[in-house]
Amino acid sequence: MRRNLKRIVYGAFLVLILLLPLLSRNEYNLFVTDTAFLNIILVSGLVFLTGFAGQISLGQVGFSAIGAYTSALVTMRLGMPIPIGIVAGVAVSVIVGLFVAIPSFKLKTFFLSLVTIAFGEIIHLLLVNLTALTGGSQGLFNIPPMKLGDTPFTNTLYYYLFLVIVALVILLMYRLKYSHIGREMFAVNDDDVAAEACAINSRKTKTFAFGLSAGLAGLSGALTAHMVGFLTPDPFTLSNSVNFVAMAVVGGLRELGGGVVGGFVLTWLPELLKLKIQGFENYYLMVDSVIVLLVVVLLPSGLGAILFKGLSRLWGEKQGAVTLHNSKSKEGE
C-alpha cells in the first residue's frame, strides 16, 4: 500500500509539472520558472562538485559566462546553428574547468575558495575589458533565439525543453552517484589521503568533478544567452556565485534533488517577497538573505534532505544502508 502511495504522489507530481505552463497565462511566472530550471542545471553541477566531491567553488558564474559568451559568439560571429553554439559553449567550459581543478589537488577549503573567487573575478574583468571580443560593458546584443521553424521559442516551449534537460541532468547525477565514480567522489570528500591509500586517484576524481560542474554551468549560461537575447558582464559576479552556492546548500548538498530543490526555492523566494507594499522593495532582499541564513544555520543538511527523508518515512521505506555524514565536522582539518 505504501508503494502505491509513492507511485500516486510521484505520478501526481509529474502531471503537475507537465501541465504547469497551461495552468496560467502569466508569461512572467513562466519566465521565472524557466530561469529556475537553468539555475537548477547549474546548481546540480555545484551539488556534485561541492556536496559529493567536497570541493568548494565560489566562481561558478565564471564557467557560466564562458559558456554563454562562447555560444553567443559562435552563433553570431561564425554563423553556426544554435546547437553547435551550445555544444561549443559547454566544451570550452569543461576544458577551462579541467584547468581550474589543478589548484584543488593541493589546496583545502578556504584557500581553494579564494582561488575560485579569483578565477571568477578574472573572468569578469576579461569580459569587461576585452571589448573587441565580448562587447565590453555594453555586451552582446541580438543573440539569435532558439527557433521552431521560423518562429522564436515561446516561454512555454523553453519550459518543456528545459524540463527535458533537467530530467537528463538528474538522470546523469543518479547514474554517477551510484557508480564507482560516485563512490570515489564521496571517498575523496571524506578524506582524500585515505582515498589515495585505497588506490583512488584523487586528482582524476577532482578533475572530473570540476569538469562536470563547469560543463553544466556552461550549459546553463549558453541556454540563458539564447533565451534572453543579450549578454552583459553584470550578472557574472561573485555575489551571484555566492547565490548559487547558497542554492546548493539550501537544497541539500548530499541530495540528488538538492539542485532541484535549492534552485527552485531560491529562484522563487525573492519573487514571492516582492510584495506590493510601498517601500518594501528596499527590504525584500534583506528578508531573502535572512531566510537563507536561517536555513543554512539551522538545517545545514538542506531542505532537500528534510524533504526526501520525510517522504521516504512517509512511504515506510527502510533507511538506506549508506548515509554519509560530514566526518570533518568537529575536529577541523
Place this chain on the structure above:
Amino acid sequence: MSTCNRILKPGDYIQKEVFVARFCRKAFVGLVILALLGGSILIWGCGKTGSSTPGSSTPIKIVLSAPFTGTGSALGEWCEKGARLAVDEINASGGVKGASFDLITYDDASDASTAATIIRRAISSDKAVAIFGPNMSGAVLGVNTLAQQAKVPMLVGATATSLRYDKTKNDYLFRIKTDDGVKGAELVKYVVEVLKAKKPGIIVGSDSYCTSGLADLKQDFDTYGIKIVDIENMKEGDKDVTAQVTKLKKAGIDVLIGMTHEPEGAVVMLKVRELKLTVPCIGESAWGVPMFTDLAGDAAIGVISLQVLNLADPDPRVQKFVDAYKAKWGTEPSDPANCYYDGVYLLKKAIEMAGSTDGVKIDEALKTVEYTGVQGLMKCDALHNFTNTCYISQFNGKTWDILSKIP
C-alpha cells in the same frame, strides 16, 4: 509501519523518542516550506489578467525601474521622488480623466539583466500601461526590445547616443532627458571656444554610459581638429587614481574632462587637488549632482559641469518644481527628478489625448503631444528625444552658478 517485518534492535525505543522530537521540529520547517510552495502555486494560478480603461475607477498602473544600487545608486532616489511627486499631484487633482495613477517601483541595480526581469514583470504580471526607466543606458539597451514587442511605451532618463531612434528603430522608446551627444557637443564647444584649450585630457569610467560618452567626445573633438592628449581609464568602485592623474599631469593637459559616475568623479577631484593638477576641470552631468559635491567636498570648488537641472534657474516652472519638491520631500531636488516629473505629466497628457490606455494609442499620442514642463517645451523629435535642455554651470562651494543655458 508493519512492525512484524522489522527486526527490533536494542536501541530502538530510545531512538524513537529522539526521532520524534527531531522529526517534529523538522516537520514543522518542512510544512513551512510546503506552505510557501503551495502559496506560490496559488499565485501562479491566479495570474492577473485584464487591462483598464480610463474613466473607470481602476487605477492606471505605471512601473518605474530605477537604480537604487550599483553604478547608478545616486539616481534611484531622485527618479522615484520626482515621479511620485507628479503622481501624487495628479491623483490629488482628479487623476487622468478620473482614474488615478498607481506607481510601482523596482530596483534594477543598474544592470541589464535585473532590468530585463523587471520589465518582463511589469509587462506580464503588473500589466503596466507605460514603463519609466531604466535610467542607466546599459540597462535600456538590453530591455527596450521587450517593450517594443509588448507594445508598451517606455520613457527613459537614459542618455547614451546609442539609444537614439536612428539606432534602435524602436517606436516605443522615448527619452525624457537630454541626450549625451548634445551635452557632449556643448561641452566640447565650451572647452574649445570659451576655455580655448588645445590639449585636453579625459578620464573615463568603464561602464557603457562612460564608454559611449567617450566615443561621442572623441568625435566632437575630431570635428574641431583637436587631438586628445591623454585618456585614462578607471573602473567603477576604484578608490585610488594616483597613477591615472599622475599620467595626465605628465602629459601636460590644459583641461581635464571627466566622463565618470559620481563617486569616481569625487575620487578623481580629490586626487587632482592632492597632486596639484591646476587645470580647469569640466565634467558631464554626473559631475553636477549633489552626490558628487558631497563626496568631493571642497575639492569640487571650481568644477564646471553640464547640468540637467540647476536650482538657481529663475524660470518660474523650475522654481515651482523645486518648491513643491522641497515641500514634499524636505530636500532639494536633483537631476533626474525633474525629468521623471516631466515624464509623468507627459504621459498624463498623452493618455488624455489618446482617450485610452491601450499601448499602441498612447504611443501614437506621445509622438505628437506637446508639453511645457520643468525642462521647457517638450516635444518628440526625430530621434525620439523630448528635450535638449542643459546648463553649463560652475560650483562655487555651495551652489552652481549658471554660465550658460542651452538652448
Place this chain on the structure above:
Amino acid sequence: MVLSNLLQNIIGGVSVGATYGLIGLGVVFLWQSIERINFANISSAMIAAYLFYTFYAQLHLPFFISLVASIAIIAVYGLLLRYLLFEPINHHGGGELEFVVATVMLSTFWLSAIKAFYGGVPRPFPPVFGEATSFVRIGSVSIPFVYFSVFFVVLVLICALYLLLWKTMIGKMLRATAQNKETASLMGINVNMTTSLAFMLATTIVGIGGILLAPTYFVSLDLGAGPIGVKGFASAIMGGMINPFGTIVGGITIGLVENFSALFISSVYKDVISFVILVVVIIWKPRGIFNWTTKED
C-alpha cells in the same frame, strides 16, 4: 617630478595597505581560534563605519562617544557571531563548508540590510582624520594629512596588540589556545573565554579598520563587498595565517604593489594583478611570503 610621484605612491600605498592588514588580522584571529574562515569578516568594517557615521554625522554625538559606541557595538557583534552563528552550526552538524556558506550569506545580508536602511548612495566620511584638502609638505611633495593620521592610528593599534598578546596574561592565554587547544585547557586555561575573546577581537579590529578606510572608500557599500574583502584575505595569507605582524606587512605589500602596478603596468588591470599575486602566493608559498611557521609543522 618622478621622485615626488614615487614618494606619493609609497606613502599612499603604505597607509592603505596597513588598513588592509587590519582587515587581515580579523581573518587571522578567527582562524587561529576556531579554524574557520569568516567570509563576513569585511562586513564588520562596513557596519562600524556606518555606525560611526550615524552617531557622529547624523546624531551629532561627540567624537569620542561615537567612536566608543561604535567599537563597543562591534565587539558585542563579535560575541553574537559566535553564539548565534558558529555554535548553532556546530550543534546542527555543519562543518567548515557550511560555516563558509553561512558567513557568505551573512555578508550578503549585511549588504542588503545597510542598503535597506541607508540606501545605496555613498556618503562622505566626516573629516575626523583631517580635511581631505589639507596637506603636509615634505620638500616639494605634498601628502594628504589623512594618510599620516590613518597610519599613525594603525601603528598605535599594533603596539596595543603587541602589548596585549605578549605582555599580558590574557594575551598569553590567547596564544596558548592558538597553539594547541587541548593542551591549553589541560593547563587550566578557560578556552571558552579565549574563544569569545578571539571573536570580539577579530570584529573590533576589523571595525576600526573600517573606520580608517571610510575616508578613502566613503561610507558606502563598497566597504562591505568586492575587492576589499579579498585584499584582507590576501594580507592574512601573506602573513601565513599565523603571524599578526606578518599580516600587516602583507597588507602593506599589497598596497604598494597595487599602486606601482597601476603606475607602471596598467590601471585597468590593477585588480587582476592583485588576484594573480594572491593565487601565486597561495599555490607556491602557502606559509606566507616569509615562510612563517604554521602550527601544522
